[in-house]
Amino acid sequence: MSNLKNHYHVLIIGSGFSGMAAASFLADYDLNILLLDENIHIGGQLLRRIPEKLAEDSPHPPEKIKKIGYNFVEKVKEKKIDLLNKTVLMGVYENNKVLVERDRKETFTFTYDFLLFATGARERYLPFKGWTLPGVYSTGMLQVLMKSWGVLPAKKMLIAGSGLFLFAAAYEFLKNGGELQGIMEQSPFGNKIKFLPQVFHQFPKFTDGGRYLSKIYSSGVPVKYRRRVLEARGDKQLEEVVVGKVDRKGSLIKGTEKTYSTKALAVGYGFVPSIEAPQLAGCELEYSQQKGGWTVKVNDRMETSVENILAAGEVTGVGGAHKSLNEGKIAASTILEKWGLQSEAFPPKKVKKLQKKRKHHLSFVRCFNSLYKVKPESILEIPDETIVCRCESIDMKQIKEAVGMGCADPNALKISTRCAMGKCQGRTCAPVIYDILQILCRKTPQEIGLFSVRPPFKPISIHALKNFSQ
Amino acid sequence: MKDLRIDSVKRKQKVKLTVNGRKINAYEGETVLAALIAAGYKTLKKNPVSEEPRGALCGMGVCFECTMAIDGVPNVRACMTEVQEGMNIEFDE
Ligand SMILES: Cc1cc2nc3c(=O)[nH]c(=O)nc-3n(C[C@H](O)[C@H](O)[C@H](O)COP(=O)(O)OP(=O)(O)OC[C@H]3O[C@@H](n4cnc5c(N)ncnc54)[C@H](O)[C@@H]3O)c2cc1C
Numbered sequence: 001m002s003n004l005k006n007h008y009h010v011l012i013i014g015s016g017f018s019g020m021a022a023a024s025f026l027a028d029y030d031l032n033i034l035l036l037d038e039n040i041h042i043g044g045q046l047l048r049r050i051p052e053k054l055a056e057d058s059p060h061p062p063e064k065i066k067k068i069g070y071n072f073v074e075k076v077k078e079k080k081i082d083l084l085n086k087t088v089l090m091g092v093y094e095n096n097k098v099l100v101e102r103d104r105k106e107t108f109t110f111t112y113d114f115l116l117f118a119t120g121a122r123e124r125y126l127p128f129k130g131w132t133l134p135g136v137y138s139t140g141m142l143q144v145l146m147k148s149w150g151v152l153p154a155k156k157m158l159i160a161g162s163g164l165f166l167f168a169a170a171y172e173f174l175k176n177g178g179e180l181q182g183i184m185e186q187s188p189f190g191n192k193i194k195f196l197p198q199v200f201h202q203f204p205k206f207t208d209g210g211r212y213l214s215k216i217y218s219s220g221v222p223v224k225y226r227r228r229v230l231e232a233r234g235d236k237q238l239e240e241v242v243v244g245k246v247d248r249k250g251s252l253i254k255g256t257e258k259t260y261s262t263k264a265l266a267v268g269y270g271f272v273p274s275i276e277a278p279q280l281a282g283c284e285l286e287y288s289q290q291k292g293g294w295t296v297k298v299n300d301r302m303e304t305s306v307e308n309i310l311a312a313g314e315v316t317g318v319g320g321a322h323k324s325l326n327e328g329k330i331a332a333s334t335i336l337e338k339w340g341l342q343s344e345a346f347p348p349k350k351v352k353k354l355q356k357k358r359k360h361h362l363s364f365v366r367c368f369n370s371l372y373k374v375k376p377e378s379i380l381e382i383p384d385e386t387i388v389c390r391c392e393s394i395d396m397k398q399i400k401e402a403v404g405m406g407c408a409d410p411n412a413l414k415i416s417t418r419c420a421m422g423k424c425q426g427r428t429c430a431p432v433i434y435d436i437l438q439i440l441c442r443k444t445p446q447e448i449g450l451f452s453v454r455p456p457f458k459p460i461s462i463h464a465l466k467n468f469s470q
Numbered sequence: 471m472k473d474l475r476i477d478s479v480k481r482k483q484k485v486k487l488t489v490n491g492r493k494i495n496a497y498e499g500e501t502v503l504a505a506l507i508a509a510g511y512k513t514l515k516k517n518p519v520s521e522e523p524r525g526a527l528c529g530m531g532v533c534f535e536c537t538m539a540i541d542g543v544p545n546v547r548a549c550m551t552e553v554q555e556g557m558n559i560e561f562d563e
């Protein structure tokens with residue numbers, strides 16, 4: 001595209017709260033900034049809404065934090081920032097160079113002085129027999145369908161998994177006239193209550209938490225705790241879901257299995273940071289269950305281990321919109337300072353305050369993610385015939401056999417079974433495979449390590465490659 | 471609710487898509503996936519290895535379970551593509 005520059009002072013990957021916050025503060029200075037996002041709409045996960053093109057404005061006014069976010073979006077659109085939607089970062093190379101693909105039509109390379117990874121998080125899965133049947137969706141998909149496109153996946157459905165997002169999705173589904181057959185939550189009830197106050201504080205969607213829960217309870221929807229989805233059944237599409245009760249250790253209690261007849265099931269097991277791009281850039285990663293798994297290691301100025309590369313938001317630890325917003329601001333202040341710009345928005349005292357706030361957020365992050373801790377039993381009890389890597393259809397039996405033959409790290413397992421080699425390049429199964437290897441091999445996450453990443457880390461279209469411009 | 475579209479969302483411009491030779495209605499601003507789900511499509515392809523039926527899982531560009539040929543371009547994610555009047559969609563066999 002002709003109006004783009006070859007070189008940018010700041011390149012921001014991801015237009016969620018963190019990327020957007022950073023961009024909107026940096027936009028006040030004389031800097032060339034490029035903000036890109038793979039999505040059709042900018043705004044990341046939280047700022048999803050029905051597009052103007054599709055329908056008239058929603059009658060529901062957004063919550064306070066979302067308003068802040070929408071203001072950022074407006075500001076960024078008005079400023080001289082180059083904003084690219086439908087654009088995927090495909091590779092990061094030496095000499096501050098990146099490769100991007102736009103709308104599957106064109107590819108470009110750019111160079112940068114500062115690179116900010118604000119790549120967010122994605123959903124975590126726990127495989128069960130039959131989870132590949134059409135009709136099994138993630139709770140994220142349920143939310144996106146309703147919030148961005150105004151569509152229900154089915155008129156009647158079941159929701160299962162763990163964590164409070166189940167309840168947010170359930171609330172939304174009921175509000176939109178769906179008939180909910182039940183919520184099957186894997187963890188015990190007590191767990192949830194302990195964390196509720198903090199979760200309501202950090203996750204703006206839940207500020208009306210009481211109202212959400214009361215709507216769910218008063219609607220008469222059965223909410224069951226300590227329940228695990230054991231199997232999704234159906235000939236060609238989902239027809240039945242088998243759910244069982246688990247004990248305190250997460251082990252199935254035999255004889256408690258119950259079958260629900262349903263055509264749609266949404267499952268959610270929390271979030272994992274999207275670390276692949278920073279990993280490829282050589283940024284040091286650190287594992288912390290309490291931060292959602294593998295995260296990008298940053299200092300209190302949001303700098304990664306690589307010179308002039310920063311990271312902010314969920315990619316440094318899954319913890320909600322306030323954390324992402326705050327980290328985006330810190331990243332902007334660091335870039336301005338390193339650029340030698342006097343910044344009115346960020347006097348040293350203000351930066352200290354943001355850093356202090358961040359410590360607060362991190363303590364929340366620790367309790368939030370402990371809600372999603374995977375119990376060894378829930379991995380060990382996955383039946384052999386359960387598919388783990390969906391793209392390549394690799395099941396638990398193949399993984400166990402490869403581990404038995406000595407494959408004790410993800411890359412050896414990949415070579416031996418082809419897992420994580422398919423189209424999604426392990427985006428869905430890698431976090432599950434890390435958990436499986438840890439538990440089967442009785443090793444730490446650091447000993448197990450990660451799948452290596454190579455560019456392009458999403459399938460690139462041949463058509464786009466033909467239209468390559470430097 | 472006639473199809474799976476939420477009634478309270480007042481849609482603007484109707485468009486027509488062809489899905490495996492069959493005409494369906496959609497609205498400008500929707501993704502191909504949203505239009506397909508609203509029209510009742512769940513099975514979007516066969517897994518090339520196991521040949522089992524598959525459908526969308528993530529709805530946000532991660533799982534690649536919704537790839538299909540859109541206007542002749544193969545392997546396009548339906549959940550990341552906006553509909554356009556006259557779009558031709560073909561599922562992978
Ligand atoms: C599925 C899902 C649903 C959520 N729902 C809620 C909710 O209802 N309420 C709530 O309070 N919080 C929700 N969250 C948490 C919410 O995302 C955070 O609170 C916060 O808004 C995250 O901001 P972020 O900037 O860190 O990341 P995100 O908002 O996730 O933004 C990251 C962006 O980076 C882009 N990106 C990633 N990799 C690339 C690449 N290689 N190339 C181009 N672009 C890329 C993505 O497309 C995305 O738009 C949800 C999270 C997820 C994953």
Ligand code: FES
Nearest residue numbers: 529531533534549
């Ligand atoms: S549904 Fe997962 S990529 Fe489209």
